[in-house]
Amino acid sequence: MLFAHNLLDPNVPIHQQLYLLLRNEILDELWVQGQAFPGEQEVADRYGVSVVTSRKALDRLCAEGLVERGRGRRPRVTHTPPPARSAAPPAIFSQKLADRYAYEVMSVGIGPAPGEACRTFNLTPGSPLWQLKRLRRFEGRLHSVTHNAQSPERGARHDTTMLAQLAMGQILAGEGVKLGRLTRRIGVALAPVEVAGPLGISVHDSCLLHTMILSDTEGAPVEWLRIYLHPQETAPEEMFDLRSSRWETIAT
Secondary structure, eight states: OOOOGGGSOTTSOHHHHHHHHHHHHHHTTSSOTTOBOOOHHHHHHHHTOOHHHHHHHHHHHHHTTSEEEETTEEEEEOOOOOOOOSSOOOOSSOSTTGGGEEEEEEEEEEEEOOHHHHHHTTOOTTOEEEEEEEEEEETTEEEEEEEEEEOHHHHTTSOGGGGGTSOHHHHHHHTTOOEEEEEEEEEEEEOOHHHHHHHTOOTTOEEEEEEEEEEETTSOEEEEEEEEEOTTOOOOOEEEETTTTEEEEOOO
């Protein structure tokens, strides 16, 4: 048995967790298109669950078009993986590529901000900050959802027409802000509802999550930024130079 019950979340139905596990295996191409897929009994035996539980998980996979089942025959994988990109993916945060992005403002205004954003500005969680959420396209394809947070005073200076046209770095530079440093942390998170809808994915999809803090030349924080990357977009390819001990993004 490969599915230890002590690894399960008791607050989430087992069939839901089993569905997510099998779905991730298919999306990771451990099962390829046209290949036979385990049936209800095989799944139940493999993961130590009831046939009723395995049936519910398989029903979800069939409803999403990942697996096909028919009476008297084994299930088959029907998921078609996205074509491999011939070119390296774009950098997540690059002024050189800024003109190749298109922006759609989803929301803008002052309101309670995520705790991490508040702490960036030495505020208590829930404090009001100016916030902007935008859908970002790269050369026409859905790329990411960005969430910017700044002080209310700084946000009030922005020309709202520019929010749908320019990268925030360009907007800040145009306002005379001297940018000095960008820190970045990378993680993975399930897409929240306000991200899943615009990107055309489900809340069960994992996104590469970039959290950044932009500071000025004096080291004072200018902006907190969170970027949810579309699951079909991969991180840009990077190269480590052993001579300089620095990571560099390989240009597209």
